[in-house]
Amino acid sequence: xxxxxxxxxxxxxLILNADATLLSIIGLSLQVSVSAVALASVLGLVLGSLIAVxxxxxxxxxxxxxxxxxxxxxxxxxxxxxxxxxxxxxLGSYGLLFTPTAxxxxxxxxxxxxxxxxxxxxxxxxxxxxxxQLASLGVRGVSAARTLLWDSRFSLVTITLAGLGRACxxxxxxxxxGGNIDGVTRVMTTAIALETTKGDLPLAMSLGIVLVLxxxxxxxxxxxxxxxxxxxxx
Amino acid sequence: MVESPKMIANLLxxxxxDVSVIANQKTxxxxxxxxxxxxTRTVILGANGxxxxxxxxVLHGLVKPSSGVATSVRGAPxxxxxxxxxxxxxxxxxxxxxxxxxxxxxxxTQHLSPTKRNGDGEPQAVWxxxxxxxxxxxxxxxxxxxxxxxxxxxAFARALVRRPEVLYLDEPTASLDxxxxxxxxxxxxxxxxxxxxxxxxxxxxxxxxxxxESIIFLHEGRITEATPAQVFFLQPQSTEGREFLYGEAI
Numbered sequence: 407x408x409x410x411x412x413x414x415x416x417x418x419x420l421i422l423n424a425d426a427t428l429l430s431i432i433g434l435s436l437q438v439s440v441s442a443v444a445l446a447s448v449l450g451l452v453l454g455s456l457i458a459v460x461x462x463x464x465x466x467x468x469x470x471x472x473x474x475x476x477x478x479x480x481x482x483x484x485x486x487x488x489x490x491x492x493x494x495x496x497l498g499s500y501g502l503l504f505t506p507t508a509x510x511x512x513x514x515x516x517x518x519x520x521x522x523x524x525x526x527x528x529x530x531x532x533x534x535x536x537x538x539q540l541a542s543l544g545v546r547g548v549s550a551a552r553t554l555l556w557d558s559r560f561s562l563v564t565i566t567l568a569g570l571g572r573a574c575x576x577x578x579x580x581x582x583x584g585g586n587i588d589g590v591t592r593v594m595t596t597a598i599a600l601e602t603t604k605g606d607l608p609l610a611m612s613l614g615i616v617l618v619l620x621x622x623x624x625x626x627x628x629x630x631x632x633x634x635x636x637x638x639x640x
Numbered sequence: 641m642v643e644s645p646k647m648i649a650n651l652l653x654x655x656x657x658d659v660s661v662i663a664n665q666k667t668x669x670x671x672x673x674x675x676x677x678x679x680t681r682t683v684i685l686g687a688n689g690x691x692x693x694x695x696x697x698v699l700h701g702l703v704k705p706s707s708g709v710a711t712s713v714r715g716a717p718x719x720x721x722x723x724x725x726x727x728x729x730x731x732x733x734x735x736x737x738x739x740x741x742x743x744x745x746x747x748x749t750q751h752l753s754p755t756k757r758n759g760d761g762e763p764q765a766v767w768x769x770x771x772x773x774x775x776x777x778x779x780x781x782x783x784x785x786x787x788x789x790x791x792x793x794x795a796f797a798r799a800l801v802r803r804p805e806v807l808y809l810d811e812p813t814a815s816l817d818x819x820x821x822x823x824x825x826x827x828x829x830x831x832x833x834x835x836x837x838x839x840x841x842x843x844x845x846x847x848x849x850x851x852x853e854s855i856i857f858l859h860e861g862r863i864t865e866a867t868p869a870q871v872f873f874l875q876p877q878s879t880e881g882r883e884f885l886y887g888e889a890i
C-alpha cells in the first residue's frame with residue numbers, strides 16, 4: 407500500500423513540476439499519434455467513402471475483411487512493419503527502423519482500418535438516406551461524396567478521435583518498431599512498460615495518469631462534439 | 641411565387657411506352673403507357689405496393705425501366721442528366737442537410753446546369769422560394785430541428801427554386817398533421833396556378849379531389865384506370881378503383 411501511495415505522490419510531483427523527461431515522452435507520444443491519425447484519417451476516410459458509395463463484385467467480402475482488420479493484434483502489425491523495415495526487409499535501405507517514422511507507419515496500419523470501417527458504415531447510412539434526394543437534384547460523383555462527407559462531419563470527427571485514442575494507448579507495435587530508445591522513440595506506453603520493469607513506479611504512474619487523462623479528454627471531446635452537433639444541427 | 645416555368649419545353653410532354661420495372665425478381669410495374677402533358681395536374685392513386693412511388697421515380701428518371709421507354713419531348717430518356725434541371729421531386733420524407741433552411745434551398749441552385757443558373761440572383765431566388773412556402777422568417781434556423789411540416793415546406797422551396805417544368809410529389813402529406821398538410825396543399829396549388837405541371841401520388845383522397853385534373857389508378861403495377869378526376873371520383877370504371885375508393889370489396 408505504501409509503495410502505491412509513494413508512487414502516486416511521486417507521480418503527482420513529476421506532473422506538477424513539469425518534469426523534463428515526462429514532458430519529452432508526452433510530446434513525442436502526441437507527435438507520433440497525431441501524425442499517424444492525420445495520415446490514417448486521409449487513407450481511412452477515402453477508402454471508407456469509396457466502399458460506401460460504390461458497388462462491385464465481392465464488396466461484401468471486402469467489407470468483412472475491413473471489419474476484421476479492426477481487430478488486428480498490434481504486435482502482429484509491429485512484427486510485419488519490423489520485417490518490412492529491417493535491414494533484410496524490402497524497405498530496409500531507408501533506415502527507418504527504430505525511428506518515430508516507423509512508429510507512425512505501424513500506427514497508420516493499425517488505425518486506418520478502424521477509421522475506414524467505421525466511416526464506411528457512417529457514410530453508407532448517410533448515402534442510403536441522401537441518395538435519391540441528391541440524384542433528384544442532379545448531384546453526382548465528387549459533389550455527392552463531398553456533400554456526404556460534410557454532412558457526416560461530426561460523426562467522422564468522432565471516429566477520428568476514436569482512432570487517436572487507440573493510437574495513444576497502443577504499445578505492442580510501437581515497442582517492436584520503435585525500440586523504446588530514450589529520447590528518440592520512447593513514448594508513454596512503452597515508457598510505462600519499461601519503467602515498471604525497472605521499478606521506477608513514480609515515472610510509470612505519472613505517465614499512466616497523463617495517458618488516462620488524454621484518453622479521457624479525447625472521449626469527452628468526442629461526446630461533447632456529438633452533443634453539440636445534435637443540438638445545433640439536428 | 642418563384643418565376644413561372646412557362647418557357648421553352650425541354651421535358652414535357654413526357655411519354656411512357658410499355659414500361660415495366662422488375663426488381664429482385666418481382667414485377668413492380670408492368671406495361672405502363674401514359675403521357676404527362678404540359679400544365680396538367682395528375683394524381684396517381686392505388687393501394688400500398690401498387691407501384692405509385694416507382695412510377696413517379698421512373699418519370700423523374702431515378703428508376704430505369706427494365707423494358708419499354710420513358711422519354712422527354714425531345715426523345716431523351718428520362719434518366720438523362722441534362723433533363724435533371726427541368727423537373728423536381730418532393731419525397732414523402734424530406735432529407736435535410738445539416739445546415740440552415742436557407743442553405744438547404746441554396747444547395748439546390750448550386751447543381752443546376754449553367755443555362756438555368758441565376759448567378760448573383762440565386763440568394764434572391766432562395767428568398768422568393770422561402771417566401772412562397774411561408775418560411776422566410778426561419779431561414780437561418782438549422783433545417784433538421786424544424787418540424788416535419790416545416791421540413792417538407794423547405795423541401796418544397798428547394799424544388800421550386802429550380803424553376804421546374806414538372807413537379808413530382810410522392811405522398812407529400814403522408815406524415816403531416818392536418819394543418820401542415822393544408823400548407824403543403826396551398827404550396828401545390830400555388831405552383832400549379834403558376835404553370836408547373838403536377839404529378840402526385842397520395843392516399844389522401846380529399847387532397848386528390850382538390851388537386852387532380854386526371855387520375856391514374858394503379859393496381860398491382862398496372863394502370864387499371866386513367867380518367868378525368870371527376871369521372872373517377874363519381875363513378876370509377878374499374879373494380880379495383882371502386883374497392884379502393886369505397887374501402888370495401890365490391
